[in-house]
Amino acid sequence: MQAQRKLRIALVSPKGPLYRHRGGIFKKSLRYQPLTLTTLAALIPAELNMEVTLFDEGISDLPLDLDVDLVGLTVITGTAKRAYELADHFRQRSIIVVMGGPHVTLIPEDAQPHADAIVIGYAEDTWPQLLRDFAAGCLAPRYDQAPQLNLADRPFPRRDLLPSQRYLTNNVFEATRGCVHSCDFCVVPSAWGRKPYQKPVADIIADIRQHGARKLIFVDLNLIADRGYALELFAALIPLRLQWYGLATVLLAEDPELLELAARSGCKGLLMGLESISTANLRQSRKGFNSPDKFFNLVESLHQHGIALQGCFVFGLDHDEPDVFLKTAEFAVQARIDLPRFAIVTPFPNTSLYKRLLAEGRIVTKNWELYDGQHVVFRPLRMGAEELQKGTEAAWKHTYSARSIVRRIRHSPAPWPVKLGTNLGYRFYAHNLSRFYNCDWIIGQTDAPITKVASPTGSLIATPDRP
Template sequence: MWKPLSLMVLAGLTPPEWKVSIVDENLGVPDYGAMPRPDLVGITAFTSQANRAYEVADHFRRLGVPVVMGGIHATMCLDEVLERVDAVVTREADSVWKEVLEDARQGCLKRRYNGGFAEMTDVVPARHDLLSGKYAFGAIQTTRGCPLNCSFCSVTAFNGAHYRQRPIPDVVREFQLIRERLVLVVDDNLIGTRPEHIARAKDLFRALAQANLRKEWIAQATINFADDEELLALAAQAGCSGVFIGFESPSPEGLRGYGGKFTLLKDRDIRASVRRIQRHRILVAGSFIIGLDMDEPGIGNRIAETAHRYGVDNLNVLFLTPLPGTRLWDQMKAQDRIPLDTLPEDWKYYTLTYPVARYRHLSLDGIIQEMTSCNETFYSVPRLFRRVLSNFWHRRKPLISLAGNLSYRGNLRQGAEAYASFKRYSDSRRR
């Protein structure tokens, strides 16, 4: 759907004497053997992609090509990754990438480079020109870090709790480099949580509107996005067409003990908040989690009905997943609630779309049934077309709304097949 931004950022940091190419295996696996032999290979991967990353690394290392790996999984599972590559970059690579390249040139790569947290004034424009076509969205990042520090989320563990913002002129200039008309702003929370964060977001939206980019963009934010009418109006003027909001639980109390979102959602009229956003012709996609410790049988239908009552345009439901490096991982590991622990083999299931843990009140069959029930209820044909017709009536991105709803509904059959395969694998592990 969108370009792999981190690799494009590293390409932008690379001195001009290096020739850079990017391979995105989401578009297909190329014939690496037919490619010219590179001097250095850099790989990034989410946890669920780790096994494939190791296969690619092994191919090039057997050819004598040094391999460096970075990103969130490499940071959280350093020892595991060090066994399979020549060098690892932990945290943000901006400050150490040129050092990595120089050491590679001299043939003296260190085993580990710790980038720490980058100064946002040092973040360079990504090389958007290196990948073209086949993507629905371009991608850009304007902030890093999240102060909410939710126990199930690895963002704070990787990017820190300090909310850092790029200079607005830099963001506008990079927006202008993006060829795609649709853009994903990959920030984990575009607008932040404090008054000074909101003020900066308003300034950014004013600058984007003034630049007249003729682009539409979607972003992630917390529900406090709805609390400021000026902020909403400026976002719409700047090209915002959709926002992804994590509600996580049908009751804010379900998040108690999981992090800062409990405070943002407590005692709030969420339906009214969603409506305020939609009045500015901005679509709202709501995200929920199944498998929180308070979730009991019936949670699937409860989430579907809650999302319907909130009036969200799309619903994205994920299984509570203990990702390495999070407090949730430490907690579930200590409680012996992570049965899929043949690592790294089992990482392939850590996509947030498989129930990889043991859940307090839900069996494996039970939690899969709750997910299936939730999606079938929310994306039933009558409700789907009611939402789409409402968006046509209010001129709120009706074609995007239709495509999104049909896409989610179309995934239901694939989901059933994937769950059946996963259950067979899980059962075989118990024998």
């Protein structure tokens, strides 16, 4: 009797047009290995005996002649257009297509027509059930996250299924999900709510040990959202004698005990969303716990503990005027932020910001590939769209001028090869922005050719692989 053929699955992370050019401005991909595909691969039920292949379009081309039974696409808003193109192509070839990820969770009605099934929310329970249904021939059109998600005792990500040499690092880990705050431009409250989810600390330590990581990145959106949990995690990391990078809020600097323990646990760099030097902007964005008056002390406190800061600012908020760009850039230099980053505020679908701008008639395009933090997709309130685009470029150039780099990094606790290399990388980026966009468009023209530029993710500090 002939053995039944294994069911074959392809899991795909699609990228927008610029990112498919191996990093956009940069010739080489500067990404760390994403966790989504490797986590989904680990969750495939063993009894189904399925064959899985992973494709990350950020590092390699996706063959369009795949011989598989099911294609799974993980989608963020900026890659939705490409994901839909791929989904339509494979469905025309009679291949089952499943879609999930932040964009699908935010706006499922947008994705549903392009897929045989969509997954809403976190997939730890729904993805295995979907695959069992698929194998049994009873696939449902939609799978919603179970209300009681438990991250304990989950299999370790299959990091071996993606080529480690094609990334800056594959030492990427996740301890928590979600965030307790409700910033109006953030996708987290709209997509997953404010309830935090946590992996048992013992599970995280076991994963680090089995992978053999000595320098690693935590991609948690807010690693200190639960103080008690963060204290437990940092204490457990100390015996491992490793170095780690991650994301947190400015509130860390107001908790001396937690900050001290983070440093002792091996924290060497943090990404923090500073967002704006305007208190009015911060209040409107529901991020009033940020205080520009405290940003200087924040940097000093982190540096005293040997922690470098990647400080992120957004432009285009309602209280921004044309002078905000150079004011913010010079502020970042004077504050001695190790690695400042600038983005254009993006109203991701169904976030509070999106709903408000939509109600005000200020959304000018729903071409999702422009929703990546580097395009103007709405009417700014106190400046023109071209002013916003060119002003953002001016902020980059000022901050990464040779003089500004020297003024900032001489105070940085990061090793000289790291801080110099990352700053020179961003300097190259800043001075090549104009090669990758065209501002000759009229605001209000639907799907107008708005600016196109890819932002690097390689840095001494972690950057989330999600919006």
